[in-house]
Amino acid sequence: MKIAVVGTGYVGLVTGTCLAETGNNVICVDINEAKVKKMQNGEVPIYEPGLDLLFHRNIEQGRLHFTTNLAEAIEEAQIIFMALPTPPGGDGAADLSYILGAAKDISKIIKEYKVIVNKSTVPVGTADKVRAVFAENTDIEVDVVSNPEFLREGVAVEDFMKPDRVVLGTKSERATKLMTDLYGPYVRQGNPILFMDERSSELTKYAANSFLATKITFMNEVANLCELVGADVDAVRKGIGSDERIGKRFLFPGIGYGGSCFPKDVQALVMAADENTYDFQILKSVMEVNERQKTILVDKVLKYYKNDIQGKHFALWGLAFKPETDDVREAPALYIIDALVKNGATVTVFDPEGMANVKGVIGDKVEYADNQYDALENADALLIATEWSVFRNPDFDKMDATLKNKVIFDGRNLYSLEKMIDLGYYYNSIGRKL
Numbered sequence: 002m003k004i005a006v007v008g009t010g011y012v013g014l015v016t017g018t019c020l021a022e023t024g025n026n027v028i029c030v031d032i033n034e035a036k037v038k039k040m041q042n043g044e045v046p047i048y049e050p051g052l053d054l055l056f057h058r059n060i061e062q063g064r065l066h067f068t069t070n071l072a073e074a075i076e077e078a079q080i081i082f083m084a085l086p087t088p089p090g091g092d093g094a095a096d097l098s099y100i101l102g103a104a105k106d107i108s109k110i111i112k113e114y115k116v117i118v119n120k121s122t123v124p125v126g127t128a129d130k131v132r133a134v135f136a137e138n139t140d141i142e143v144d145v146v147s148n149p150e151f152l153r154e155g156v157a158v159e160d161f162m163k164p165d166r167v168v169l170g171t172k173s174e175r176a177t178k179l180m181t182d183l184y185g186p187y188v189r190q191g192n193p194i195l196f197m198d199e200r201s202s203e204l205t206k207y208a209a210n211s212f213l214a215t216k217i218t219f220m221n222e223v224a225n226l227c228e229l230v231g232a233d234v235d236a237v238r239k240g241i242g243s244d245e246r247i248g249k250r251f252l253f254p255g256i257g258y259g260g261s262c263f264p265k266d267v268q269a270l271v272m273a274a275d276e277n278t279y280d281f282q283i284l285k286s287v288m289e290v291n292e293r294q295k296t297i298l299v300d301k302v303l304k305y306y307k308n309d310i311q312g313k314h315f316a317l318w319g320l321a322f323k324p325e326t327d328d329v330r331e332a333p334a335l336y337i338i339d340a341l342v343k344n345g346a347t348v349t350v351f352d353p354e355g356m357a358n359v360k361g362v363i364g365d366k367v368e369y370a371d372n373q374y375d376a377l378e379n380a381d382a383l384l385i386a387t388e389w390s391v392f393r394n395p396d397f398d399k400m401d402a403t404l405k406n407k408v409i410f411d412g413r414n415l416y417s418l419e420k421m422i423d424l425g426y427y428y429n430s431i432g433r434k435l
C-alpha cells in the first residue's frame with residue numbers, strides 16, 4: 002500500500018518505519034528541513050532500540066522516503082497518517098492547532114478519496130473536528146479514522162510490530178477494509194483489531210494511560226505503607242500480581258511516573274471530565290500522589306542527614322524517565338536534582354543516554370561524569386533514579402573505593418537487601434526494610 006506519514010516525531014518515525022517493514026511504500030513528511038535532510042542522509046534522529054536496523058533496511062530497499070513537500074507525500078498515498086504534536090495549551094487542554102492545520106493543508110491538495118488516520122493522542126471529538134475541516138475545504142470524499150498508538154519508548158519497534166491490540170475508530174466500511182489489510186501482518190498471532198466508533202477510540206487511549214498511571218501510583222502508596230508497617234513491597238507485589246485479574250506488569254513501585262505521556266494524559270482526562278462536569282476524583286489523587294512521590298528519595302535523604310544537606314555532595318545515577326531512552330521529559334531525576342540543590346547540596350550525575358538532554362534543560366546546575374564510577378567521586382551518598390541495566394550489577398569494589406560513605410538511596414529497588422547488608426551499606430530503597 003502507499004502510505005504518507007505527516008510528522009516525523011517519535012510516533013511518526015516509528016510508525017512510518019514499521020509500516021515500510023511489511024512492504025508498504027511510505028513517505029514521511031515534516032516541516033523541519035534540517036531533520037528531513039538528516040533522515041535522507043540515513044541518520045535516525047531519536048534513540049530507540051531496534052529502529053536503526055529497520056530504518057536503514059527500508060531506506061536502502063526504497064520503501065521509506067522523507068520529504069518536506071506535503072503535496073508530493075500525499076499525492077499517491079491511499080492512507081495518510083497524522084502523527085503531530087498535541088502539546089498542552091495555555092489552559093492545559095491539548096492544543097489541536099498542528100492537527101487541524103495539517104488537515105486544512107491536506108484538504109486543499111487532495112484530488113481523490115483518502116483515509117486520514119489520526120495517530121496523535123487527542124481529546125474526544127477530534128475526529129469530528131478533522132472531518133469538519135475537510136468538509137469546509139473540499140468536496141472529495143475522505144474517511145477520518147482514530148488510531149491511537151500504545152507504543153512504549155524503549156520497546157516501540159516491538160510494540161508496533163506485535164501489538165497487544167490495534168484500536169481503530171471508524172464506522173466506514175471502506176476505511177475498515179483498508180485498515181484491516183494494512184494491520185493484518187502485525188496481528189498474525191491472533192491479537193485483535195478492535196473497530197469502534199471514533200469517540201470511544203479516542204477515549205481508549207486516555208483511559209489506558211490513566212489506568213496504568215493509577216496502577217503504578219497505587220503500588221507507590223502500598224510501598225510507602227510497607228515502610229511504615231515493616232512489610233516488603235516486593236513480596237506484596239508478587240503476592241498480588243500473581244492474581245491474573247491484577248497482573249504482574251506495571252506494579253513496580255518507584256519515584257513516580259514521568260515521561261511525555263502519563264503526566265500529560267492523566268491531566269487531560271481530568272480536564273475533559275471537568276469540562277463535562279464530571280469530577281474524576283481517582284485521577285486527581287493519582288496526580289497529587291505522583292507529585293509527592295517524585296521527591297520521596299530526597300525526603301529520605303533529608304531525614305538521614307537530619308534536614309541538613311548544606312555542602313553535601315551527591316552522586317545521581319539515572320536521568321532518563323525510564324531506561325532505554327534519552328527522554329528526560331517529566332523525569333523524576335530533574336525534581337530530585339532541583340530539591341537537592343535547593344537544600345544547598347551539589348550533585349554529579351551520570352546517565353547512559355540522557356546526559357545531553359538534561360544539559361539542555363538545566364545546564365551547569367550539576368556536574369556531568371563520564372561514567373557511573375566517576376560520578377561517585379567525593380560523594381557523600383549515591384542516589385539512583387533510573388533502572389538502567391548497567392546499574393544492576395555494578396562493581397561494588399570500585400564503588401567502595403570511590404564513594405566517601407557506603408550510603409545508597411535507591412528509587413528503583415535494584416539490589417537485594419541481603420546483598421547490601423553483606424556489603425555493609427546503609428541502603429534505603431522504596432517500600433522495603435532499611
Ligand code: UGA
Pocket residue numbers: 122150151152153154155210213217250251252253254255256257258259260261262263322323
Ligand atoms: C506509555 C504507555 O506505556 C504506552 O502504552 C503509551 O503508548 C505511551 O505512554 C504513550 O502514550 O505514548 P512510556 O511513556 O513510553 O509509555 O513509558 P512506560 O514504560 O509506560 O513508563 C511510564 C512511567 O511509568 C515511567 O516513568 C516508568 O518509570 C513508570 N513505571 C512503569 C513505574 O514506575 N512502575 C512500573 O511498574 C512501570
